[in-house]
Amino acid sequence: MTGPRTTARSTGRTAARTAAGAGAVALALALSGCAGAASDAEADAKSGADGKPPTAISVNLQGTRAKAGAPVKVTLAEGKLTEVTVTDSKGGRLAGTVSADGRAWTSARSAAPGTAYSVRAQDDQGGTATAEFTTAAPELVNKVTLAPGDKRTVGIAQPLSLVFDHPVKNKAEVEKHLKVTTSNNTEGSWGWMEDWSGKSRVDWRPKEYWKPGTKVTLDAELNGVDSGEGGGWFVRDYPMSFTIGKQQVVKVDLGSHRLKLFRDGALVKDAPMSAGTPGGEKASWGGTAVLMSKEGTVNMRSETVGLGNAYNKMVDYSMRLTWSGMYAHAAPWNSAHLGSANTSSGCIGMSDADAAAIYEAVQVGDPFEITGDDAKGTVALNNGYGAWNLDWSQWQAKSALR
Structure with missing residues (x-):
């Protein structure tokens, strides 16, 4: 079978070499799972001046129902990656890092469900390639109610509190994505419980009462995180900030x-x-x-x-x-x-x-x-x-x- 159509073009130094008749170095996306069959871009590239096949990379996610919840990984067969950009249909971007050997790029966050992504990769010879994939839509979406609310001033005993619409079984995974920062490095911890309403809930409280004037920020980076059985996926992040008032x-x-x-x-x-x-x-x-x-x-x-x-x-x-x-x-x-x-x-x-x-x-x-x-x-x-x-x-x- 053949993979989804990808595009490849020579730019920069590669274009110059082509013009000089030194042969082209084209970068194409050969999607994993389609090994053994050349993509359209690869077939086109083989007609280059020197007849050499293009350098191949693979993307771990592909198609129109890719599995959400995993980082996007782009792997290069030869040479080094210099830049990889992964953007979603809403203009959001997945940050990531290139490995020490330059052969792979991995996103810092996971792909979210029900989202279309575009991938653009560039190698150290100036070759570029693009690809697209879409993750499967979630069967169930989990949502969060936050307290005390954004941009409020509150007292010294106020915790951060998140109540979830559906059960959270993957508590550790969810907690990893809840980042609290304070203006004075306040020590604190998350604690899980069943809310009075019967829903899953997690609170963050300081070791001692807050100091007046403390600025508190929550980055609940939950987009693309699975709640676990019966809970569904989170499909957005939940930021919040507030200030501690009088003692x-x-x-x-x-x-x-x-x-x-x-x-x-x-x-x-x-x-x-x-x-x-x-x-x-x-x-x-x-x-x-x-x-x-x-x-x-x-x-x-x-x-x-x-x-x-x-x-x-x-x-x-x-x-x-x-x-x-x-x-x-x-x-x-x-x-x-x-x-x-x-x-x-x-x-x-x-x-x-x-x-x-x-x-x-x-x-x-x-x-x-x-x-x-x-x-x-x-x-x-x-x-x-x-x-x-x-x-x-x-x-x-x-x-x-x-």
Whole structure:
């Protein structure tokens, strides 16, 4: 059989030699898998002045349904490659390197599924050749939801968090393509878990709270990576950058019934509060929770958190701390117990004025450190952002690359 039509032409020094009658050196693409049969370009080249066959190269991917997920490799039979360019139909380019002996070029990243590629190679004699191939379309595409979002300013406890639409079985391979860079070389690690929604999720947190002003960049170079069985392919990259804001910590003491906001280590707000009723499901969670969102006025209904018809209220200054429904918010209906007893249905309630002040001051990503014997347990790893409730070695063990 014959391979797909390729083109070859002599340029530079080769063209000069042809003009001088010294014989042409043409570069042709003989696609691997078509050995034993000359391509059109090779056949044309054999009619050169000296009758010599062209120098041959092979490309590991070919045809219209090439397998995605592998690097593109161009191999030269004789001479040395000086330049190889691989571009896709959208104008993207695969970077790569030539081997030390000049005989092979390999792309740094894998070919993505459902993508048409053009290859152009040049040898040390100035000969050039081109070829094209298309990878098979993916049967299933995996997508990613990122937090905290691009170009945001967040608190010192905010992790990077990726939640995947479909299961990720190839966790180590995916993690290899998640690159975090920071402006001050912050030490951190990825950790895998099942999200509260039941989906695959991976978070990156620093060893210690972020330093204010840190610039963080994520390059999730996932295009062309296979999630594994049942997960499908990624067909795009996911970049994100954000900045760490003020150094703020909220300390909630369930025993003294106080919520205190510290900035740069100094107390800036001390508010009486009432947390969850101890001894049952209405108790508050303890440990470190991270402020997930500032949601303003929220209709809170007890049936959504498994507490029957205990309440149905419009609640102001709502600050979400967990997926399971623990908030800090205004609770003027509980004014008799603010600062003296924990009698809420699990949330941390304050007066309207105090809740408004806290709501205005806090940043998404600020840690709420909740202590006291009235807690019903520790915020789980996937119940919002519970990674700070693991020590550093425990967190590192969650990485697929450890």
